Every structure is written in structure tokens, then in C-alpha cells.
Amino acid sequence: MIRTSTWMVVFVALLASVASAQTIQNATLRRAQSAFDNLDYRQALTLGRAALRERLTGYERARAYELLGFTYSGMDSILKSVDAFKQVVLLEPERQLDPNRTSPKALSAFQVALTQVLVVRQLVVDSVTFVGGQGAVPIRYTVTQPARVVTRVLGGASPMRIDSTIATGQVNIRWPARTATGDPLPAGNYTIVVDAAVGQNSFSASQPIRIAHGVVDTVEHLTSLPGYSYLPETEVPPKSWKPMGLALVYTGAALAGTSALSSGDLGKVSLREGAVIGTGIIVAGFVMTLKKPAPQPARGNILYNQLLREQIARRNAEIAQENTRRRQQVALTVAPIRTGVAR
Amino acid sequence: MKRPFIAIAVLLSVSPTVRLSAQHFSVGPQIAFGDYKEVSPDLHYRGGGLALKATFSWKKLSAEGVASKLKYKPEGGAATTDFDASEVDVRVRYLIAGPVSGELGFINRKTDPEFEAQSVGAVVVGARIGYLLGPGVNLSLNGGVLAGSKFSGGGTVSPLGAIQLGLGMSVDALKGRLQLTGDYGFQRFSRETDDGSGPASAPIQQSVGRIGLSIAF
Numbered sequence: 001m002i003r004t005s006t007w008m009v010v011f012v013a014l015l016a017s018v019a020s021a022q023t024i025q026n027a028t029l030r031r032a033q034s035a036f037d038n039l040d041y042r043q044a045l046t047l048g049r050a051a052l053r054e055r056l057t058g059y060e061r062a063r064a065y066e067l068l069g070f071t072y073s074g075m076d077s078i079l080k081s082v083d084a085f086k087q088v089v090l091l092e093p094e095r096q097l098d099p100n101r102t103s104p105k106a107l108s109a110f111q112v113a114l115t116q117v118l119v120v121r122q123l124v125v126d127s128v129t130f131v132g133g134q135g136a137v138p139i140r141y142t143v144t145q146p147a148r149v150v151t152r153v154l155g156g157a158s159p160m161r162i163d164s165t166i167a168t169g170q171v172n173i174r175w176p177a178r179t180a181t182g183d184p185l186p187a188g189n190y191t192i193v194v195d196a197a198v199g200q201n202s203f204s205a206s207q208p209i210r211i212a213h214g215v216v217d218t219v220e221h222l223t224s225l226p227g228y229s230y231l232p233e234t235e236v237p238p239k240s241w242k243p244m245g246l247a248l249v250y251t252g253a254a255l256a257g258t259s260a261l262s263s264g265d266l267g268k269v270s271l272r273e274g275a276v277i278g279t280g281i282i283v284a285g286f287v288m289t290l291k292k293p294a295p296q297p298a299r300g301n302i303l304y305n306q307l308l309r310e311q312i313a314r315r316n317a318e319i320a321q322e323n324t325r326r327r328q329q330v331a332l333t334v335a336p337i338r339t340g341v342a343r
Numbered sequence: 344m345k346r347p348f349i350a351i352a353v354l355l356s357v358s359p360t361v362r363l364s365a366q367h368f369s370v371g372p373q374i375a376f377g378d379y380k381e382v383s384p385d386l387h388y389r390g391g392g393l394a395l396k397a398t399f400s401w402k403k404l405s406a407e408g409v410a411s412k413l414k415y416k417p418e419g420g421a422a423t424t425d426f427d428a429s430e431v432d433v434r435v436r437y438l439i440a441g442p443v444s445g446e447l448g449f450i451n452r453k454t455d456p457e458f459e460a461q462s463v464g465a466v467v468v469g470a471r472i473g474y475l476l477g478p479g480v481n482l483s484l485n486g487g488v489l490a491g492s493k494f495s496g497g498g499t500v501s502p503l504g505a506i507q508l509g510l511g512m513s514v515d516a517l518k519g520r521l522q523l524t525g526d527y528g529f530q531r532f533s534r535e536t537d538d539g540s541g542p543a544s545a546p547i548q549q550s551v552g553r554i555g556l557s558i559a560f
Binding site: 251266276293294 | 376377378380381382383384387389474476477478480482483484486506508509510512514525526527529531533544546548550551552553554
């Protein structure tokens with residue numbers, strides 16, 4: 001209970017502070033507003049100017065200039081009214097006057113003030129869901145003077161330019177939310193920034209957005225082809241008497257060669273040395289005959305495995321292409337995070 | 344006496360830090376025994392000794408060198424004096440096709456005392472065929488001519504009169520680090536001499552067998 005009451009106190013305090021930021025606390029300004037409400041324009045002007053010389057919040061300063069604008073328009077001082085409204089627009093670019101509750105002269109002066117100040121107003125990014133490559137994000141804003149306007153998106157790997165134009169009035173853009181390679185922008189938080197510039201004057205407005213991706217049903221890469229499996233690349237040949245036979249042939253050839261090539265003038269040839277070595281070779285051949293033969297490369301199986309690997313690689317390349325296409329066609333949801341902040 | 348055995352044991356126990364995958368080198372001692380005849384069956388010698396054999400192979404190229412020293416003793420007949428035969432046999436081979444290699448090299452045999460038997464020098468030109476009998480067991484047969492033979496006592500040999508024949512085997516042990524080697528070599532020189540009374544046949548013939556071990560790197 002104590003914890004709940006503590007939170008309640010904090011919540012009320014926060015509400016009060018927010019409310020105080022959006023209400024007029026300055027006594028002079030309140031008196032000026034009261035004088036204006038009583039149609040005492042001279043008193044309203046005097047007190048309004050006096051309030052501007054005091055420490056005011058941004059909201060109060062905008063209200064003070066707005067009060068002067070209304071008062072001057074009521075006194076038919078249109079130029080001064082326009083000047084006062086220009087200050088209002090600079091302080092609160094999103095400020096709109098209610099045409100049902102505002103005099104035509106004040107409305108007119110406000111409109112003239114808008115055309116004399118460079119601001120980007122009413123930057124709106126609509127919430128939208130579409131399939132990548134088949135839709136776009138509607139972005140619109142109003143620029144009050146003819147200016148070079150560049151629209152960018154920040155937050156990715158590098159800033160990306162969406163649009164660049166010379167415009168005035170309302171501008172509508174359709175942004176496909178794709179990178180230069182055609183892939184959809186990765187999910188995450190981004191900021192749409194609109195920069196307007198003419199001569200020395202410039203103005204920026206921004207709108208944070210969040211991009212979310214739907215689930216992409218990609219195909220897994222293959223490590224084998226169904227129904228086909230790799231074959232052993234070596235095989236043990238069946239036991240044979242070939243080693244023994246070859247040992248006998250080599251030894252026989254050496255001894256026979258020795259006998260045949262020996263000189264008849266030197267009598268009987270000595271086969272002792274050849275016989276000793278030959279016996280060793282025959283023993284080795286006999287042992288090799290009894291031993292399990294060494295695995296030999298199976299050329300057919302090697303070629304088959306190579307073909308299988310190539311098929312799998314080709315299929316995986318197709319799957320990679322298919323997955324890229326599917327990722328590009330992901331469902332994108334773009335939503336603004338909060339209202340635009342102008343500077 | 345113990346020192347050589349200790350040295351061999353240490354050498355065998357040391358694992359090569361770098362295995363040469365593309366090239367192979369082996370070296371090792373051999374016990375040699377031989378039979379030597381010259382001029383007639385009466386000059387017949389038999390003996391034994393030691394040899395050192397080294398082999399090297401790289402891709403299709405291989406080389407083999409053997410240095411041996413045999414002490415020959417008369418084996419009956421007219422021979423009465425022992426002699427030592429020191430021989431160097433170097434050959435370079437190139438794999439031509441399948442198991443067949445061409446080989447080129449030289450032999451040089453010196454005898455001591457110098458005139459007890461003929462010192463010989465010749466160029467070896469021949470071929471060799473190898474076969475893998477089984478895992479780690481290699482067999483080879485080689486033959487060729489001993490061209491340009493020169494003898495310390497003079498004499499000539501016709502172009503095909505000097506020939507050599509060989510048989511070889513190596514068996515790997517200890518995962519190929521040790522090899523058991525066995526080699527047989529036969530040489531015949533159909534030498535002719537002429538002391539002014541016309542050509543006389545003075546053939547030379549030698550059979551040598553070698554058995555040993557080698558360490559492979």
C-alpha cells in the first residue's frame with residue numbers, strides 16, 4: 001500500500017510538472033491575457049511587452065508573441081502582427097490557429113508570417129505494412145518557403161538519401177524502405193530527417209520511426225540429396241597372390257639376368273648375394289599376400305562423389321537465390337515512434 | 344662401443360619437427376657382402392664390409408647414393424692377397440611413365456692395394472621399374488649399361504659390354520620413420536686388353552648384396 005501511494009504521489013507530481021510546462025505561470029503574461037480578453041488592447045500590449053522582458057518558458061514566450069500578434073491585428077497594425085506571428089512560428093513551427101476561433105485579420109497575418117519564415121512543418125510518416133518491393137512508406141511535410149529540401153533516413157549503416165527536391169507547400173514522398181541493393185531496410189529504429197535550406201537560412205525536422213520485419217520462411221541449405229549418399233573414396237581390393245607373384249618375378253628376373261649376363265670366362269656365377277636379397281623380397285611378398293591389402297582409390301566413387309557435391313552446390317546456389325528473393329519480399333511494418341521534433 | 348648405439352637410439356627417438364610432405368629423404372647404414380672375379384675363375388674373391396645409403400625424392404625426381412667399402416679375400420684359386428674395394432655409386436632418376444624411371448649416374452670403385460684388382464669408373468645409363476608390394480613395401484628392379492668404363496690397368500669395353508643389374512627392396516617400420524633396406528647389384532665388364540700380342544679377354548664381374556636400416560625424414 002505504501003509503495004502504491006508513493007507511486008501515486010510521483011505520478012501526480014509528474015503530471016503537475018508537465019501541466020505547468022504547458023500553462024502560463026508568469027503573472028505579467030496572465031494579466032496581459034486578461035487585458036486582451038477584456039478588449040483592453042493598450043494594456044495587453046504594455047503587459048505583453050513587459051512579460052517578454054521577464055524570464056519565460058518557451059511555451060510562455062510563444063504565447064506572449066501570439067498575444068501581441070492577436071493584439072496588433074485587433075489594432076489593425078498588420079505588419080507588427082506579422083512580425084509577432086513570425087516569432088511564434090520560429091518558436092513553435094507546428095503551431096496552427098483555429099479558423100473557427102480566430103479573426104480573419106489575425107489568420108491572414110499568421111499566414112503571411114508563415115510565408116516569411118523557412119520552416120518544415122507537419123512532418124508525418126504514416127504507419128503502414130506492405131511486402132518489400134511491393135509498397136512504400138508515405139511521408140509528407142510542408143515547407144513554408146521555396147527551398148532545397150533533402151529527405152534522409154538515419155540509423156542504418158550509413159545515412160541514406162530518400163529524396164531531394166526544390167519545393168514549397170506540402171510535399172508527398174513514397175519511400176520503398178529498401179537499400180541500394182534492393183534488400184529491405186533491416187529491422188530497427190531509424191529517423192527520417194527533412195533538411196530545408198535557402199540562402200543562409202536552413203531548417204530541419206525529424207521523425208523517428210520503427211521498422212519491423214515479418215517472419216521470412218527461408219529454405220534450408222542442403223548437405224545431401226535425398227536418396228543419394230556419398231560413397232567411400234577408397235576401397236580395399238580383394239586378397240590376391242599378386243605381391244607374392246611379383247616378388248617371385250622380380251627376384252627371378254634379377255637372378256636369371258645375372259646368370260644370363262655373367263661372363264662365361266669367369267666360370268660359375270655367384271648367385272649367393274642375389275639369392276639372399278631375393279629371399280627377403282619373396283618373404284615380404286608372401287607376408288603382403290597374407291596381409292589385408294591397402295585401400296586403393298576408387299575412381300568411380302570419387303567421380304560419383306564429385307558429381308554429387310557439384311549437384312548439392314548448384315542446388316544450394318539456387319536456394320540462396322530463392323532465400324534472397326524471399327528476404328526481399330518480407331512483410332515490412334513501418335510506424336512513427338513519436339511526434340516530430342523541429343529545430 | 345656403446346657410443347654408436349646410443350647415437351642411433353637418440354636419432355630414432357627424435358621426431359622430425361617438420362615432416363617434408365612433398366619430398367622424402369632417408370639415410371642409413373648397410374652391411375654389404377660381395378663376390379668379385381677378374382680375368383679368370385682363378386681370381387675369385389669374397390668379402391664383406393659396410394655401406395652408407397642415402398635417398399632423396401621430390402615429385403618425379405629421385406636420387407640415390409651409396410658409398411661402400413668391402414674387404415675382399417681370395418676364395419681359392421690363384422689369388423693370394425686381400426684387397427679393399429671402396430665404391431661410390433650415385434644415380435639420379437626421373438619418373439617417365441607409370442612405375443618406370445630413367446636413371447643416370449656414375450660408379451667409381453677404387454681398390455687398395457692399387458694393382459691387386461682393377462679400379463673402375465663408369466657412367467650408368469639405365470632404367471628402373473618400381474612396384475608397391477603392399478603398404479610401405481617397395482620393390483624395384485633396375486638395369487643398364489656402364490658407359491665409358493675406365494680401368495686403372497687399362498683395357499677397353501665395347502659399348503654394350505659393360506652392364507649392371509639391380510634388385511632393391513624397402514620395408515617401412517615405425518610409421519615410415521625407419522626403413523629396412525635390401526639391395527642387390529651385379530656388374531659385368533667384358534674388358535679386353537692388348538699388350539701387343541693381340542686382344543685378350545680380361546672380364547671383371549662383381550655381385551654385391553646389402554642389407555641395412557635407414558631413417559626416413
